[in-house]
Amino acid sequence: MSSGERGQDFPLFGSYRVLEELGVGAVSTVYKAAQPSLDRTVAIKALKPTISPASPFAAHLEREARLLGELGHPNIVLCHDFVKTSEKMYLVLEYIEGFSLAELISRAGKGRVALETVAHIGAEIARGLAHAHERGIVHRDIKPSNVLLSKRGDVKIVDFGIAQREHLPTADEPLARGLSPSRPDENEAFGTPAYMSPEQVLGEFVDARSDVFSLGVVLYEMLTGTRPFDRGDADRRAGAARLRRDPAVPLRVRAPDVPRALESVVMRSLEKLPADRYATAHAVLESLDDFVRARVRGPRNKLVTSALVKVRLLKEHEADDITLAQVLEERRPPLRRAFIGFAVIGLLIAVGGGALQFSRRGVHDNESGDRPLELFPENMGQLRVVVTPWAEVFVDGQHIDTTPFARPIPLSPGTHYVTLMHPNAPMQKRAVTITSGETALLDATMDLSGLSGGGAKDAGP
Incomplete structure (x- = not known):
């Protein structure tokens, strides 16, 4: 049944606006919803109204939220939020179209x-x-x-x-x-x-x-x-x-x-x-x-x-439209949003070849030399970076972004040097080999065991 037919029959979940029902399970119902504050579509997995949040059945939903909260990976659905009250319990999940x-x-x-x-x-x-x-x-x-x-x-x-x-x-x-x-x-x-x-x-x-x-x-x-x-x-x-x-x-x-x-x-x-x-x-x-x-x-x-x-x-x-859009999107460098207003400073026309490059230098030593990262590398491959809990990412000495970021980094084939930095963990340096047409995965965990000051908790970037 369409959202137009259901109208106000949908349950209310805070500021989220339910668009349609996607599926019903034994203890929960999944909805497609809009999140106006971030202008995005999400999935809401909600405990059925006939089941109390205090029920043992509800514990499965809460456990799912807590476990997903520990996971952040391109092949696992993301959990954006978890809400539990005396009357309701629901997860706000990444929507997969x-x-x-x-x-x-x-x-x-x-x-x-x-x-x-x-x-x-x-x-x-x-x-x-x-x-x-x-x-x-x-x-x-x-x-x-x-x-x-x-x-x-x-x-x-x-x-x-x-x-x-x-x-x-x-x-x-x-x-x-x-x-x-x-x-x-x-x-x-x-x-x-x-x-x-x-x-x-x-x-x-x-x-x-x-x-x-x-x-x-x-x-x-x-x-x-x-x-x-x-x-x-x-x-x-x-x-x-x-x-x-x-x-x-x-x-x-x-x-x-x-x-x-x-x-x-x-x-x-x-x-x-x-x-x-x-x-x-x-x-x-x-x-x-x-x-x-x-x-x-x-x-x-x-x-x-x-x-x-x-x-x-x-x-x-x-499929053709999606593939084309994806190629164009993923060939853009994953620059921090703060860079966007200064794009004219960071973009240069490469002498002789006309290749568009950016050459912002990193704040630390570059183990692979001073070559700039290419925006449109020839025969490019890609690098997907996943870090727990989070880290600043530098590739070949140049700052890329703070994890988590959804898009892989387009890179030319060959060896690249990745540095991961977190204020409460030792710096990590990794060498990765990029192959044309393939996506490499760098999955790392920052060591926070040496935290001082009585166990201060990491609150994210």
Whole structure:
């Protein structure tokens, strides 16, 4: 139902103006909303009005907010705010304009998703999971409907509602309570059995390898259109029992054309015993990245937009317009807003080649020389910087911005030197290698353990 039809029926969330309802879960409803103060669109995930904020069910929503507050990564949805009163509880989240991976798989059907696209999407999911796992957070509900594909080709993990700290015992949630055939939405409030690891189904301890198993199920489904333990029946209990007991149907049986390199990643992720799987999501990422790198040249986000066009979720002219706008936007230097009024000072015309450059010098030594950063580097690559909690970023001695900033930095191919500075942490220096047409990720944590003055808290930039 459109916002025009609903009118004032929408609940009120402070200064946010609800535009439409996006979806309903077991304990929460998600809305698309406008935030007039920042002129942006957000998503609001609100506790259902029939559930009290003091209820144990509400604790999942609060836990999600607190865990997302610790995460800031390009492949994980951002949490802008969390509000809890005696009557309401809601998260204000980054709004992703696009589609779920479940929609892509459903539209692709037996025709499957292209191999390179499967590997790229899987790598992006693994990248986000690796970031969470490094911070001790296990998602526990990785499935296609919890992965969003933006119209720009971004891949985002959402719904950390049942996420938990690694090595903590699983709560009495999924199957110990019994599955209700008449209310599958209630079961999925605590996880989705078809994508759970065997240890999660049994209510045992889980760690990062449980998410690796779930990712393996998603990869398998993208390649075959079905899940590895499905036998064509709708009995959820039987499916859960098979997951614990039976081996997965070999990927080669259902998709004989899948290369061995990709097949081995999927099947190793699906091993019954955690010790037999990849030990980390980062290891899965490296294997999938190697597969994509050997087959793809150019921006990888186009793999996603092309897949969306192929299944008619996205129109071809929309994808072309978005890709063009993205290239133009990302080729602009990520200058601080304070620079904008002084752009005429910072921009110079390069002698001889006509290349536009900026040459503002950094406030510290430049380990790579005095060359200026190019605004339109030839055969450019990109660098995405993620720092916890935050840092001033310098590249080749030149100040770029303060994290977090959403856009990657366009850089010429080769080695660049990145310096990260935080007033309460030791300076970090990193060398990064940029490859033409690819995006490198620098994910760092500033060491605040040496804070003096009785444990002053970092309040952000």
